[in-house]
Amino acid sequence: MxxxxxxxxxxxxxxxxxxxxxxxxxxxxxxxxxxxxxxxxxxxxxxxxxxxxxxxxxxxxxxxxxxxxxxxxHGDLGVSWVSGTDVLPSVISGLGVSLGLMGASLAVALLLAAALSTATLVRGARGTLRGGAATGGAPAAMLASVPEFLLATVLLIALGVWLGWLPTSGWQGPSSLVLPALAMGVPAGGLLGRLVDDALPAVFGERWVGLWRTSGVTSRRIAFAALRRAVPAIVPQFGLVAVGLTGGAVAVETVFAVPGIGRAALGAAKAQDLPMIQGAVLVLLVLGLTAGALAHLVRVRLLGPGLRDAALALPSPPRMRAGRVARAVPVVLAGVLLVVIGWGLLRDPFTVEATARLAAPSWAHPMGTDGLGRDVLARLGHGAASTVGVALAVCLISYLFALTIGFLPAFSAGVADIANALPPVIAGILVAAVLGPGTVGASVAVALISWPPLAAHASALVQETRAAGFLTAQQAIGSTPRRILTRHILPAVAGPVARHAVLRLPGIALALASLGFLGLGAQPPAPEWGLLLDESRAYVERAPWAALAPAAALALLAGFAVSLSAWAGAGPRGAAAPAKAVS
Structure with missing residues (x-):
């Protein structure tokens, strides 16, 4: 209830x-x-x-x-301000296309999740899982961190333009479904695979597994039982994946010119066609919330009547110390990014050379030029400065708000549910309808949905600190509530939540880039990474290097986020499981 x-x-x-x-x-x-x-x-x-x-x-x-x-x-969504036609038929037409795309994407996600967790499942059932470590966590984390719009662009260039295997735009048949379904399904499958793969070692460490094994139960039966034990605890995350698919559909449908409901919502936001925005966003929200409700029902069904009200939380898997290579990865990726950004900052990002339009990489232009003859390396470097600067401001605002609302756990839980129901793209469309496209609107949209994980972390730490025995002693010796708050509770909460916020900084930058890519963020001629990727799509067949440069930078940023999280450990103390909310 x-x-x-x-x-x-x-x-x-x-x-x-x-x-x-x-x-x-x-x-x-x-x-x-x-x-x-x-x-x-x-x-x-x-x-x-x-x-x-x-x-x-x-x-x-x-x-x-x-x-x-x-x-x-009564089934009437109004009349479009632009075309003067009824909104409902357009929404229904786009909804049918989007449902087909999301169904295919979910199938890809489930297949990929099964492939990523199979090795851990088989080894655990046979008793050969050494040290309680999962085997597919790192690849799954890398796939989960890739933004849908970035993967869609790379697939379009590689499989559609270079190899010519599949159509790059339109909705003409089953072949048009393959690339969009891969772009949406691979990140979702990486997230689901990581959740299952991380949960299995804890299950195989429980006593019943050893008893079953010594009693002669087959490995196959143990594997199915372990999977049934692990899945209910993470089924709610499937709802978050569905919410992510509704947001990812907007970007992917835009890249491949798929006539779905997400693309209709984005076009309406740019045209300020508010009745169409209302209908399209309402349908996308209902899709996400319905998927979350279905995930809850599936979890209740899997638990059965005896455990219907139980949390059935899994024990934490053993922490594994990161090796030297794992600790060096974020340093190396950060070094590469800093070198590229620093090199680009030394060049002029706005100089137009009409005679060098779409020039290939050379000594004069190491990453080529764009459609106006501007240096891609220079725009990449200067775009990083603005992207990271805005991300820092959004991260700081989210941190301060989460720290404040963390002291009100009953209130924050309900508000967090509202924020978690909105993917960044949907929030960006709503904010763009109010403020118009731009950096301010994109920052507000990302800030609105980036604070819930930090607030959940702060709330858990506040409750944990308040239950500590030393606070009772402080009250006994006459310490005032203000002194207890400022000298004991706040320092115990602020530090861990700040470290958690730093880990989420790359994800915030990627969310801002996704809104820029969709035209809801920074506007031309700003050299923002997502905007650079969007501008290069018009001539991707003639000059793919103009798209590959920002795509590679975003991929490095995603890899840095994953490696930094792995280097920092399994997660901040008291934090909730990470979700696909910002990335």
């Missing part, structure tokens, strides 16, 4: 915000409609009044929200 109530509250809050989008933007809705329909027409008072009367905009936001909600209940 608590889970259902949280999800209902999340849906009600977001639906209210969606219904009020025409007023939250701070602009005259009638003027927005006029500009969407005819940018050249003069905004006279007579024209604006006619639009207000036609759409009922003069009755105010509350009445408008009530009419919109009543229309949703």
């Amino acid at each position: 608590r889970t259902v109530a949280a999800r209902t509250t999340a849906l009600a809050a977001v639906v209210t915000a969606i219904g009020l989008l025409p007023w939250l933007s701070g602009k005259d809705p009638a003027l927005s409609v006029l500009r969407a329909r005819s940018a050249e027409q003069e905004a006279t008072e007579e024209a604006l009044t006619a639009i207000r009367d036609d759409l009922g905009l003069g009755s105010g936001p509350v009445a408008l929200l009530g009419r919109w909600a009543d229309g949703v209940v």
Whole structure:
């Protein structure tokens, strides 16, 4: 009931915000409609009044929200401000395409997760899993960290452009489904494979496994029993994967020009077509929340009636000390990034050379030039400075907010559910509808969804510290609540949460890059990494190096995030399991 109530509250809050989008933007809705329909027409008072009367905009936001909600209940999502057609048929058409794509992506994810965890499952069942260490965690973590839009671009260049094996755009048949499904399914499969692979060693360390093995139970039966024991504890994470798929669909459908609901939502956000945004985002949110609810029902079914109300938490797997090579990986990746960024900062990112348009890499331009003849290396270096700087600001804001709300665990849990229901791309579309595309809007969108893991960590540490025995002694000797808070509780919480926030910094940078790639973040001519990747898609067949340079930089950043997390250990003390929320 608590889970259902949280999800209902999340849906009600977001639906209210969606219904009020025409007023939250701070602009005259009638003027927005006029500009969407005819940018050249003069905004006279007579024209604006006619639009207000036609759409009922003069009755105010509350009445408008009530009419919109009543229309949703009766299957009417309104009329597009741009085309003047009903929104519902367009949403249904895009939804059918997106459901097919998400179904294929989920199949890829499950197959990949099974492949990544098979070795650990077989070795554990046979009793040959040495030291309690999982075998597929590192590859799974690398795959899980790759953003969907980046993988989609690489697949398009490699398999679509260079090799010509598969179509690169459109929706013409089963062959058009392969590349988009791989782009969405591989990161999701990496995350699921890592969760299962990390859970299995703890299961095989339980006493019943040894008793079964000595009693002559077959390895196959032990493997199935261990899988059934491990899966219920991580089934809720499958809901987060589904939420990630709804956000990833927007980017992937854009890359491959798939006529899905995600692409329709993005196009509506750029055109400020608020009724279309309302319908498309509402459908995407319902998809994500429905998938989360189904995951909860599956978990209850797997537990059975006897354990239906039990947490069934798995014991923590043994921590493994990172070797010298593992500790050196983040240092090496950071060094490569710093060298490339420093080299690019010494060059001019805005100089246009018409005679050097789309030039191949050379001594004069080590990474080639873009469609305007600008040096790609220079734009890569200067874009890193702005990307990382904005990511630092967002990370700091998320840290301070999480630290504050962590002292209110009952309140933070419900608010965190609302934030976790929104992938970064969906949050970016909503914020862009209010503030318009830009760096500020992208920063606000990422900040809105990046604090829940930090808040969960802070809340756990606050509860743990308050239960410590030394605080009772402090109260007994007359210490004031303020002194206990500032001298004992806050120092015990601030440090670990700060280290946790640093580990999430690369993921925040990747989220900002994804919004820039979709045109919701920094605007031209800013040399932001995601924007560089988006600009290069127009001429990727003629000059693939212009796309490969920012793609390689983003891949290095993703690898740095994964290796840094592995070097830091299994996770911050008291933190919740990492989710695919920001990356």
